[in-house]
Amino acid sequence: xxxxxxxxxxxxxxxxxxxxxxxxxxxxxxxxxxxxxxxxxxxxxxxxxxxxxxxxxxxxxxxxxxxxxxxxxxxxxxxxxxxxxxxxxxxxxxxxx
Numbered sequence: 001x002x003x004x005x006x007x008x009x010x011x012x013x014x015x016x017x018x019x020x021x022x023x024x025x026x027x028x029x030x031x032x033x034x035x036x037x038x039x040x041x042x043x044x045x046x047x048x049x050x051x052x053x054x055x056x057x058x059x060x061x062x063x064x065x066x067x068x069x070x071x072x073x074x075x076x077x078x079x080x081x082x083x084x085x086x087x088x089x090x091x092x093x094x095x096x097x
Contacts, residue, residue, distance in 0.1 A: 001062075002057070011085070012089055018086060022087075028043075032047060
């Protein structure tokens with residue numbers, strides 16, 4: 001699946017807001033998997049080069065949309081597709097820092 005949303009500043013800013021609201025509690029403020037809501041299984045580090053659920057933008061979209069496990073719920077009921085694509089763009093920007 002091709003990302004239909006350009007990784008422009010507006011998308012990155014919107015993605016960051018959604019990330020802070022819904023993802024940061026587990027994945028941490030910088031995406032290192034060190035959020036305050038981590039209970040048992042450590043969330044993946046979103047800044048490294050090894051991603052089990054996100055080697056492509058489409059895979060990352062599916063992980064956010066549908067979830068990956070009981071620990072990583074899907075957000076299709078809470079976010080629009082465009083909001084998820086914005087998060088994809090933002091998360092990709094974390095990995096490039």
